[in-house]
Amino acid sequence: MKYIFVTGGVVSSLGKGLAAAALGTLLERRGLKVLMQKFDPYLNVDPGTMSPFQHGEVYVLDDGAETDLDLGHYERFTSGRLSQLNNLTSGQVYENVIKKERKGDYLGATVQVIPHVTDEIKQRIYNVTNQTDADIIITEIGGTTGDIEGLPFLEALRQFKDEVGHENVAFMHATLIPYIKAAEELKTKPTQQSVAKLREIGIAPDVIICRAEHPIDNEIKRKLSMFCNIRPEAVVPFVDIKGTIYEAPLKLHEEKLDTIICERLGLATNEPDLLEWRNIVDRIVNPTHTVKIGVVGKYIDLQDAYKSIYESLTHAGAANDTKVDVVRIDSGDIEAEGAGKYLEGISAILIPGGFGDRGIEGKIDAARHARENNVPYFGICLGMQIATIEFARHACELELAHSTEFDPSTPHPVICLLEEQKEVTNMGASMRLGTWETRLSEESRSAKLYGATTINERHRHRYEFNQNYRSQFEKAGLRLVGTSPDGTLGEIVEIPDHPFFIAVQFHPEFQSKPTAAHPLFKGFVAAALENRS
């Protein structure tokens, strides 16, 4: 097994996860089997309980693990399907160590960061190694070198390299090369210092990925090479990309990142076959049509809160030879000023998942606007619940209808707590999570788009469609066309008498790839195109 560990220096939000994922693409397209994972030094057991303000989107895996959004990049950039083993946090590490201590596994010993915590981290890498048939494991370490909480991880990796052999482990360090406008110069000092910090810990990077706003010349490479003790060609520029993030593998390939890594690890492979990838990038960057799609949410100002949704729209756009112009609309603004002002000129409306009651009425207004004006509507998770509440209120005369999440005493709980949720007291990892099967009615629009009547999608919710209202809804024109195999859980509602009105309880955005746009997103963008004014 070969290992690549990706660390970050200077600042966060460098695109370290993207660089790691892009390297995954390149190695996979050289014919290697690649497994990607992330170690996060924070103390939460998983990011499931964190607000999007803290952490961006929570990405859900097949097995129900709630993980860091970088795992979304990994699944979109490589063909791997990841599992809960692939996102380790300090919270999990300490939880395991303390459980072992209570059991008596360390009887007699003082339990310490070194060796007990570091052993636990190394053990995870060995466990993953034993359970995969991959040729290479790429592990990204969250945070920035120098963070106190990251130290046990770096120490574990230092030890790990000695255990499995220097020739099997490469370290890639992503840093920022800031541009000082007044001096008109790129500065290498922060990178030098961050590499010095790593070397103090006993890790010498083999490759430095240099994120910069301006091209990096040979002089900078030479300087970094000298101060950081690496070959000049292993100083790899990663200059801001204007077109699409999917260009990252192509840019890094131009800088020979994959060649350098393969040489370093003694991996004999052919050049990567990037034809399909180049085609995708070309389709994303040079589309024929443009369409405006409104995403109505409450975390609209955050770049990362609906990451997978935005990516899925890009994939579906490419599949329709269309640039999707996402118009981010704050549901609070609709609440304050009405839907008309914000949804004017928008060809389709998407309401993503969410929690908590802020902005809910604005979302309901947006769904109503879509339904009444024949604007294509795609509801995802909370977006499905919103569509249901809206329909109950305005098409079934259940004026006070609501979800019990937002109004526990509503007389018409059209969305209510899942039976299994009624006993739940712990908030962590306790939703209905992961991949579950859904059966579709044959004549539904969804079944036509999927080309199947049995599908598997990932879930993350506590509340469900209340089937006591099903026949009332169906008479008024909203059909439940997808359910769990036993029929008990509502999964998809549609309005057949509408150009495109599909709302799903699951999260299709976690399975869309640039190489395979999700069928519902693809159909949605096609409907948006038809509705262009």
Ligand code: GLN
């Ligand atoms: N808050 C809703 C629920 O828990 C929707 C969840 C979501 O959109 N992910 O069911």
